[in-house]
Amino acid sequence: MLWFPDWPVTALLRDTGTGPSAYGLDEPIAVVERNLVVACSAAARAEGVRRGQRRRDAQAACPGLTIVPSDPARDARAFSPVVSAVEEQAPGVQIVRPGLCALRARGPARYYGGEASAAQVLRQVLTAHGLEGVRAGVADGPFTAEQAARFGTGPDDPVSVIDPGAAASFLARLPVTVLGDVWAAWGATDDLVGLLARLGVQTLGDFAGLERDRVRERFGDRGLRLHALAAGQDSHPVQPRTPPPELHREVAFEPPLEIADQIAFGMRIAAEEFLTRLGAHDLVCTELRVELTGDRGERSERVWLHPASFDAAAVVDRVRWQLGEAQGEGGLASGVALVRIEPEAVDAASHHTPAIFGSGPEERVHHALSRVQAMLGHRGVVTSAIGGGRWLAERQVQVPWGDRVVLAKERARPWPGSLPDPLPTTVFPDPRDVRVTGADGLPIGVGERGELSDAPAMFVESGRRRGVTAWAGPWPVMERGWDAARSRRAHRFQVVDTDQIAWLLVWEDDRWQAEARYD
Numbered sequence: 001m002l003w004f005p006d007w008p009v010t011a012l013l014r015d016t017g018t019g020p021s022a023y024g025l026d027e028p029i030a031v032v033e034r035n036l037v038v039a040c041s042a043a044a045r046a047e048g049v050r051r052g053q054r055r056r057d058a059q060a061a062c063p064g065l066t067i068v069p070s071d072p073a074r075d076a077r078a079f080s081p082v083v084s085a086v087e088e089q090a091p092g093v094q095i096v097r098p099g100l101c102a103l104r105a106r107g108p109a110r111y112y113g114g115e116a117s118a119a120q121v122l123r124q125v126l127t128a129h130g131l132e133g134v135r136a137g138v139a140d141g142p143f144t145a146e147q148a149a150r151f152g153t154g155p156d157d158p159v160s161v162i163d164p165g166a167a168a169s170f171l172a173r174l175p176v177t178v179l180g181d182v183w184a185a186w187g188a189t190d191d192l193v194g195l196l197a198r199l200g201v202q203t204l205g206d207f208a209g210l211e212r213d214r215v216r217e218r219f220g221d222r223g224l225r226l227h228a229l230a231a232g233q234d235s236h237p238v239q240p241r242t243p244p245p246e247l248h249r250e251v252a253f254e255p256p257l258e259i260a261d262q263i264a265f266g267m268r269i270a271a272e273e274f275l276t277r278l279g280a281h282d283l284v285c286t287e288l289r290v291e292l293t294g295d296r297g298e299r300s301e302r303v304w305l306h307p308a309s310f311d312a313a314a315v316v317d318r319v320r321w322q323l324g325e326a327q328g329e330g331g332l333a334s335g336v337a338l339v340r341i342e343p344e345a346v347d348a349a350s351h352h353t354p355a356i357f358g359s360g361p362e363e364r365v366h367h368a369l370s371r372v373q374a375m376l377g378h379r380g381v382v383t384s385a386i387g388g389g390r391w392l393a394e395r396q397v398q399v400p401w402g403d404r405v406v407l408a409k410e411r412a413r414p415w416p417g418s419l420p421d422p423l424p425t426t427v428f429p430d431p432r433d434v435r436v437t438g439a440d441g442l443p444i445g446v447g448e449r450g451e452l453s454d455a456p457a458m459f460v461e462s463g464r465r466r467g468v469t470a471w472a473g474p475w476p477v478m479e480r481g482w483d484a485a486r487s488r489r490a491h492r493f494q495v496v497d498t499d500q501i502a503w504l505l506v507w508e509d510d511r512w513q514a515e516a517r518y519d
Contacts, residue, residue, distance in 0.1 A: 001137045001145035002086065002122060004079075007099025008039040010131070011078035012068055028062050030055075033070035075099065082131065083241075089125055090118065092240035102142045102238045119159040134158065140167050141234025143182070147174055167232030172205030179204070179226050192219065192226070204230040245281060248342035249274040256295040256335030258327075263336055264320045271315035274341055284309035284352050287345035290322050293338040300326035303344045307366050307402050309352045313374065315341060321378040369401050387411055390418045390477055392427040392504075392516050417477035419492070424504055424516035431513035434505060435460040446491045446507045450474055456495060459505070461514055466497035474507065 004010060008031040028044035030037045037058050040049045047062035059065050075098035083101055087093050090108040095101050108118035119136035126134045137148030139162035151174055152160025162170050180193045201207050208231035215227045228234070249270045257263050278285055286309055292300040304318040319339060326332040373381040381401040388409035389395045395418075399405050438444045438454030445453050456468045473493035480486045490508035492515070497503065502518035 001096075001100065001102050001139075001142060001149050002126075003135045003137070003146065003149040004082075004099040004131065005133055005135065006039040006041065007079065008070060008075050009041045011075045011098065012071075014078045014130075015074050027066055028064060029066045029068060030058050030062075031068050031070050032058075038070055072098070082126065082129065085125060085129055086122060089122055092238070094238050094240050096142070096146075100146065102145070103240070104238050105138055116159050116161050119161075123158065136160070138162065139170070140164060140232065141229075142236055142238065143229045143234045144171060144232055147171060147178060150178075167234070168208065169232075171230060171232055172203060172208065174204045176201055176204055176207055176230075179207075179230070182226065182229065183222075192223070208232075245277070247274070247277050247281075248340060249277075250338060250340045252338050253336055256337040258335040260320050260323050263323060263339065264316050267316050267319050267339060267341075268312065270339075270341070271312040274315065275310070275312055278343065278346065279349065282349045283343075283346040284349050285315075285343040285345075286310070286347050287343070288315060288318060289340075289342050289344045290318055291338075291340040291342075292319075292323060292326060292332060292336055293340075294332045295334040295337045298332050298334065300331045305402050305404050307370075309347065314370065317374050317378075324377070373401050386423070388413055388415055388418075390415050390479060392419065392424065393429060393431075396427060417475070417479075419504070422518075424502075425519045426517040428514065428516060431506065431515050432461060434512045434514050436505065436512045445510060446474055450476055450491060456493070459495065459497075459503075459512070461503075466499070466501075468495055469498055469500075470496040477506075 009029055012029065012031065026043050027041065028047055028049065029041040030044050030049055031039040032055050035055045037049060037051055037053045037055065039051060040058070044058075044062055044065055047065070049058045049062050049065060053061075055067065059067070079095070079098040083093055083095060086101065086103070090103050092107065093101050093103045105115045105118065108122075109115040112118040112121050115138045119138060123134050123136060135149045135152065135158045137145040137150070137152060137160050139145040139148050144162060144167040148160040148162050148170065152158070176196050177193050179196075183192045196207060201210070207227065210227065212224065212227060216224050219226070251266055251270045253263070253266060257266070275285070286306055288304045288306070288310055290302055290304060294300075300322060302322055304322075306314060310318075319341070323332070323336065369381050379398075379400050382398040383401060385397040385399055385405045385407070387395050387397045387407040388411040394409070395411075397405065397407060436444055436456050436459040439457040440454075441458075442454070444456060447453065452474070456471050458465060458467050460466070471493060474491035475493075477488070477490045477492060479488040481489075488508070490506050493505045493507070495503045495505055503514055504516040504518070506513050506515045
């Protein structure tokens with residue numbers, strides 16, 4: 001067993017999005033789940049923070065403690081490349097949970113000249129990957145090996161080997177609390193460890209000394225299983241994982257290329273091989289990750305979506321589009337030396353099989369739009385979405401065909417002063433200047449208290465005079481009143497002209513503008 005102490009903290013520091021740039025290596029950090037500390041850094045432990053401690057007690061012990069919520073997905077994501085590194089030296093690894101993995105010792109022991117030597121080699125490999133403090137335990141069963149890794153000979157000897165047949169004597173001295181994690185992993189909700197403590201059972205040796213029949217009567221089959229573990233009778237074999245298939249494709253260009261058409265031509269065969277590999281597993285790619293590496297080490301990485309599934313032409317198009325954007329934005333200042341494509345998300349091929357009697361209008365629309373997009377470029381075909389904000393122009397979001405809608409401003413958030421539904425159908429990208437007058441023909445405006453100087457009777461838009469038959473307002477819109485440089489104060493009006501066309505007018509900075517029109 002290989003045990004990585006406080007793996008949630010290690011995963012947090014190694015994660016791409018929240019790496020050492022966000023958290024210092026010497027910073028006291030505690031990962032909390034359901035208000036309990038599940039892992040903490042060495043700096044936090046030095047201040048008195050412990051695993052299983054309540055959040056408020058941990059903060060009382062260390063006022064400068066950084067609290068981070070538990071994220072099992074982050075832990076698993078960071079642990080996957082670690083397991084791959086172990087598999088390169090000793091295949092047949094079983095992931096017990098992120099931060100703990102098991103492997104059969106017989107094969108590596110024969111190759112490296114003993115179990116302890118094999119464990120040391122694996123620790124050296126992990127140290128080269130930046131993982132310090134990894135502990136290893138070797139025993140007859142996974143449970144005993146895990147306890148050997150945790151409670152072995154000491155911190156100065158991180159590799160503990162329990163001789164064959166000595167599991168019971170080694171486990172006998174350990175506290176019965178080590179069964180709590182196993183009990184919780186089975187989904188049990190009652191406090192087995194607390195009950196054993198009240199019964200005077202303090203160590204695994206005490207628990208193993210109880211009669212099997214009495215244990216079955218009180219705790220059932222699960223309790224009997226724990227009784228066997230405490231006695232060193234762990235017959236559970238290691239179940240190595242099946243390594244995931246290599247579905248990615250890489251194309252290296254020597255010399256590096258800068259022309260998009262040359263790179264796209266070089267990617268055609270790779271794209272077909274990429275999809276063939278997916279097809280061999282009855283899969284299709286619905287999200288594609290493209291990585292471009294420049295000759296000077298620059299990188300451009302992006303995940304592309306598809307309304308249905310990618311074909312070879314669509315993969316090549318995404319590579320071309322990403323290259324154009326990277327070169328235009330200055331992300332790639334040199335020629336492209338390497339292109340890597342891999343599936344970010346896949347789906348069963350049976351879900352994308354054409355219908356017997358044709359693909360239907362939706363599929364034909366998709367093919368037509370994709371064909372136009374291939375000719376015009378990634379942003380040549382867009383769909384509209386409504387985002388958050390107070391002004392109509394900023395609420396318009398144009399999403400390229402096939403991309404996921406990503407809103408910079410969430411629509412569900414409260415936006416005081418925003419226009420309620422129904423929204424205007426025509427929004428002017430640049431508000432049009434208008435002139436609003438009263439019945440006497442004189443210009444009107446809005447005072448400091450939001451009152452109109454006169455009722456609107458006519459307004460001039462694009463040189464055309466329009467009479468006003470009905471109007472409503474004003475509705476104030478105030479933004480960032482605390483910031484004199486960016487503050488904004490305006491008043492909205494809804495006006496209906498003599499042609500029964502409704503307009504949305506705005507009074508701001510002592511002038512009138514038409515923001516939108518209700519068609």
